[in-house]
Amino acid sequence: MKKKTNLGLKIISLNRKASFNYFFVDRIEAGIVLKGSEIKSIRQGKVNIAESYAIEKHGEIVLLNSHIPAYKQASYSNHNPTDERKLLFNKREINKLIGKVNREGFTLIPTKMYFKKGKAKIEIAVA
Secondary structure (H helix, E strand, O other): OOOOOOOOEEEEEEOHHHHHHOOOOEEEEEEEOOOHHHHHHHHOOOOEOOOOEEEEEOOEEEEEOOEOOOOOOOOOOOOOOOOOEEEEOOHHHHHHHHHHHHHHOOOEEEEEEEEEOOEEEEEEEEO
C-alpha cells in the first residue's frame, strides 16, 4: 500500500516575503468564502496574497488586498479581483485574534493558501 505524503494538501500560493518582514507568534488555519469564478481561478493557480492582510470588520475577520484574477470562461457575472473575502473562524478564535490585534498590536498576515480535502484554506499568521 502506498503511503500518503502530503495528506491531501495542494499548496496554491505562498507568501515568502512575510517570513522575512514579520516574526510569527501563532498560525491558524481558516476557510475562505469564495464565489464560483473565484474558486475556478484559484484551481488554476492564479492567486496573489503577497501584499494582503486581514482585519476585523463587524465582528468578522476579512482578508483585504488579495488578488484573484477574473476567470476567462466565466460569464458576465464575474467577480471583482480585489474584493474583501470573509475568513471562516470559530467565534472563540475570532475573539482571540481580535484581542491580540487590539491589545497587543499584532497584525494578521496570510502565509499560504492551499486545498485541503478539496476545500480552499488559508493559513493566517499572528505577527
